Amino acid sequence: MRTHFCGLVDESLIGQSVTLCGWADVARDLGGLCFIDLRDHEGIVQVVAEPTDEGNAEVMAAAAQVGYEDCLRITGTVRARHSVNDKIKTGRVEVVATKIEVLNKAEPLPFHAHENPGEDIRLQYRYLDLRTPAMQRKMRTRTKLVAALRRYLDERGFQDIETPILTKATPEGARDFLVPARMHPGEFYALPQSPQLFKQILMMAGFDRYYQIARCFRDEALRADRQLEFTQLDMEFAWVSERDVQDTVEDMIRVVFREVIGVELDAQFPRMTFEEAMRRYGSDKPDLRIAMEFTDIAELVKQCEFKVFTDWANHEDGRVIALRAPGAASLSRKQIDDYAAYAGKFGAKGLAWMKVEDTAKGREGISSPIAKFIDDETLAAILESTGAQSGDAIFFGAATYKTASDFMGALRLKLGKDLNLVEAGWRPLWVTDFPMFEWDEDEGRYVALHHPFTAPAVDSIDDLRANAKTAVSRGYDMVLNGNEIGGGSIRIHNSKMQSAVFDLLGIGAEEAEAKFGFLLDALKYGAPPHGGIAFGIDRIAALMAGTESIRDVIAFPKTTTAQCTMTGAPSPIPDAQLAEVHVAVRETPKA
Structure with missing residues (x-):
């Protein structure tokens, strides 16, 4: 339908005929001369409809009828602009229309692309919001980020391996999203909060270096930097210490920031213990700016x-x-x-x-x-x-x-x-030596600060039991400008140590066997020392795009009330469909 993209028309095309497709960003009828700013995902180019010796009546009539956000196909000849516009890539040229086709007339829109109507309206009409140049730029930054990460890892021998989306519920951390198993009445799958156990199993299976751009799900309260479903770069390494993991991913982040947004991060990220971070800044993700x-x-x-x-x-x-x-x-x-x-x-x-x-x-x-x-x-x-x-x-x-x-x-x-x-700029650092456990007053037990598969900084189970309150883990987080962008640890690779940690967390032997028996078994068959990290793609993309909300770099995010106002999700399910999966809905008791 088109020969060129609007935003890529330049001086090399002067004198040539082009066919462009896009939306009318601006349409101005100056009485005998019409200007249309035609926009696609590459940018904007100015189109001119003007009288010719033959009159050009058909083109002039079509141009006069063009409205805001009409979907158009325009054929014309590229020429140099009399008045240069340095604010846009195509500002030195314009297209003189020889044919204007309205492919789809737009009805009056709920908001103008150059307005800020508020996030509720933007999310309800997300397809219009995503059309705006600002959102196009942010989403393109995300695309470049993911491509740069894949390129870096592929070149260094990491294997991209998919792990299951339908998996088993876990007893730790945020609530799982549950999926009824139609073929197993009364039983449920869970959507993964992370691929944690599967990537550890992959290390035990001999894959050595794994990565995945993984979709993850957590049924928890939302805020600007958190969503029910999110994307992370998941990584795992076999035969490594903390520094092996950190040095590799630190280099990766430096390379990616350089390639995607032209930023040079520190040649060596500083390191700070959890204790020092809390003492000096009151946060385990201090903003050093x-x-x-x-x-x-x-x-x-x-x-x-x-x-x-x-x-x-x-x-x-x-x-x-x-x-x-x-x-x-x-x-x-x-x-x-x-x-x-x-x-x-x-x-x-x-x-x-x-x-x-x-x-x-x-x-x-x-x-x-x-x-x-x-x-x-x-x-x-x-x-x-x-x-x-x-x-x-x-x-x-x-x-x-x-x-x-x-x-x-x-x-x-x-x-x-x-x-x-x-201060302006970028201030990355590593926060290390996290506490192994936190005491939960409500539940009267220890909970894992990272997750229950993080290795303690001691080799002795007796030492761990005797000093559980002050035990330090082999966990580490990468922090950038006050945001935790990645978190990881060296994992437990010994079955007895893993059982001891489960016990300290109040997960008894029977429950551990029921929920993690496959992991405990795998640890018995020559599991290598291993560790890894996961990076929040949404959070890094938001930082690169210069926005505080990850919703600005997710195509179809949920609102803070965990809804999709565009599609109306979540929504009720008919009783017949619920019956197929052996589920009944109970009325919520009135207060």
Whole structure:
């Protein structure tokens, strides 16, 4: 139907006849002269309909009837433009129409491509949203990313192997999506949260280096960087240590960023332990573009008269944090109250603060509702330890170690963005040495911080049992600008150690056999040391495209209420269809 793409018409085609197909991005009738900006996935080119010696009445009449987003086929001759438009690739040429065909007339649209109608409308009419140049650019970035990843791995001997979508439910992590098995009444498949166990089995089967662009599913609450179904680059290596995996994928990420968006990342990514990341930044995925760091002041305030500080400073699991915010003394009381409310979303019971208006004036240069409870010596020590200068503010967090770290970490990020303290550029790092377990108060048991197949940093089962609370895993995450883009670990390759970890997680021998018997068996038959990592394709694509929401780089995402407003999914299923898969729907009890 066409000879060329709109966005690829250039000066090399001057004097030639071309046939183009696309949508009318703009149509202007200037009375005797009509301009149409014709758009396809490659870009826009200007089409001109003008009178000729023969009149050209048919072309002029067709051009005058063209409306916004009409689907067109236009034949014409390429010529140089009188007024160059450097904002578009085709800005030095235009096409003089000799024939204009309306292939499909567009009805009035619910929104204009150059408007921002809100995400709900965009997702309802996703086909129109995806037509926009901005969304076309973002989706093309994703395509280039996946192609670059495949190219890198294919060239280095990794095998692309598909693993099952219909698999077995697991007892750990987010909820599984369940699929009724029609041929096995009362039994269910689960959609995979990841290909974790299958890729480990592949290492035991001798494939050595595996990868897959895998679709994964987790029935969990949504936010800007999370979806019910998502795509990850899944990788596994046999006969490796942590550094073997890290060095390979670090090089891969450097190459891919260079090829896709022309960015040069650090020649060597820095490494930071989980403990250091939490101590300095209150996050296991710290954004190093923000220079602000925590100062622990528990030792300074153990004897002060501010009870919140003294209680937590003397608590076995307490933490008292000071965070200096440069230039924040200009914040109003309402703004500070808003920050307190924000910190409350992450567990803060309150937010103490000081404005350092003039360090030369000592106490008189401090504005704070808590300063009267702190003696001069302690106040001076706080200013010195935080490095506070005139014009700064100091925010304080006091709670359990985890809670204080969580809400002060969230506050650090918000202050950094609001105060324009986020440096430009890309700051990758590795976070390592994660805790093996977390204690779940609600369930009264340990849960795996990564997953139950992560190897501990000890070889002895007795050591692991005796020190479960403080045990460190062989897990590692790659972080970029405050986003975890990849997470992995060295896996357990010993059946007895795997059984011991299951036991510590409250998975008894009978349950372990029922759910993971195939894995425990496979580990007995010469399983090699192995490890791997998975990268979030959606998250990396969003970073490359310069958007905060992964929904902008997923063709058909779900809303924050886990719905597809375009198709109306999820939707009720007829009783007859449910009966075929031996499922009945129960009414939700009214509150």
